[in-house]
Amino acid sequence: MLSSPRLAFRRFVPADLDLLHQSIYRHPKVAETLSPTGELTIRNTEYILYRRLKHWYEHGFGAWALLYRDNQALVGHCGLHYLDDYPEVELTYTIHPDYWGQGLATEAAQVVLHWGFETLQLSQIVAVSGPDNHASQRVLQKLGMQYEKQIRYNGTEVNYYALTRSQYRQMQATGTIDSIDRSNEK
Numbered sequence: 001m002l003s004s005p006r007l008a009f010r011r012f013v014p015a016d017l018d019l020l021h022q023s024i025y026r027h028p029k030v031a032e033t034l035s036p037t038g039e040l041t042i043r044n045t046e047y048i049l050y051r052r053l054k055h056w057y058e059h060g061f062g063a064w065a066l067l068y069r070d071n072q073a074l075v076g077h078c079g080l081h082y083l084d085d086y087p088e089v090e091l092t093y094t095i096h097p098d099y100w101g102q103g104l105a106t107e108a109a110q111v112v113l114h115w116g117f118e119t120l121q122l123s124q125i126v127a128v129s130g131p132d133n134h135a136s137q138r139v140l141q142k143l144g145m146q147y148e149k150q151i152r153y154n155g156t157e158v159n160y161y162a163l164t165r166s167q168y169r170q171m172q173a174t175g176t177i178d179s180i181d182r183s184n185e186k
Helices: 014-025 028-034 042-059 104-119 134-142 165-174
Strands: 007-011 063-068 074-082 089-095 124-129 146-153 156-164
Touching (some): 014 042, 089 104, 104 124, 124 134
Parallel strands (some): 089 124
Antiparallel strands (some): 074 089
């Protein structure tokens, strides 16, 4: 299990479908960042959840459900998965808009990057963000990820960022990346 000061991480389970849809994915601001149509139906959520569960089963890693420690509310997801049609592993995260502006995406992503580089021993982690999603781009920049190019992903143009394990370790050594207290990791 992973954890951070304000978030508990747990694996998704099939019973999360309704909660995930009602609490996160049906929100218009979330849907517009995750879907080219700007809408996510319960069927879309079911497909996303199925893919997340399948990824864990097939690869031994994936996206975590994020629970806010103060109230145990499901506030989003964060994790790693293979980028569709590309061989790279992508950092993915979504936080419910009620929790935006608190640094939770950065906090969760820092834990996941550490897990990816130090536990999974990945050599590189990438991320994609819509060109107009400036908040997500700021998160990626805080993490030390570097913009490399635009790619076509799921039918839309997105910004592509990357970070290697050696870059990550260099940033840790020089203190240019914030460190999360991982004393609660199991």
